[in-house]
Amino acid sequence: MSGQASSAERGYNRKWPHAYFRACLALDYMLPDRAKPIFERIFADYRRVRNKTKLKIIDVGCSYGVN
Numbered sequence: 001m002s003g004q005a006s007s008a009e010r011g012y013n014r015k016w017p018h019a020y021f022r023a024c025l026a027l028d029y030m031l032p033d034r035a036k037p038i039f040e041r042i043f044a045d046y047r048r049v050r051n052k053t054k055l056k057i058i059d060v061g062c063s064y065g066v067n
Contacts, residue, residue, distance in 0.1 A: 014020070043055055 047053065
């Protein structure tokens with residue numbers, strides 16, 4: 001991995017997320033913003049196909065739980 005990835009990894013396992021967020025800001029991290037419209041379409045299609053109004057979603061890869 002590049003030095004940038006290891007920079008984020010160093011802050012990832014700490015009690016507080018400050019170092020992790022600093023690394024993300026330095027890398028102009030914006031995955032949640034880019035992923036949101038994709039997931040919204042997937043969820044809308046799933047609700048339509050399954051005739052559901054509510055979904056139960058478990059995010060197992062949410063790091064500090066802020067995505």
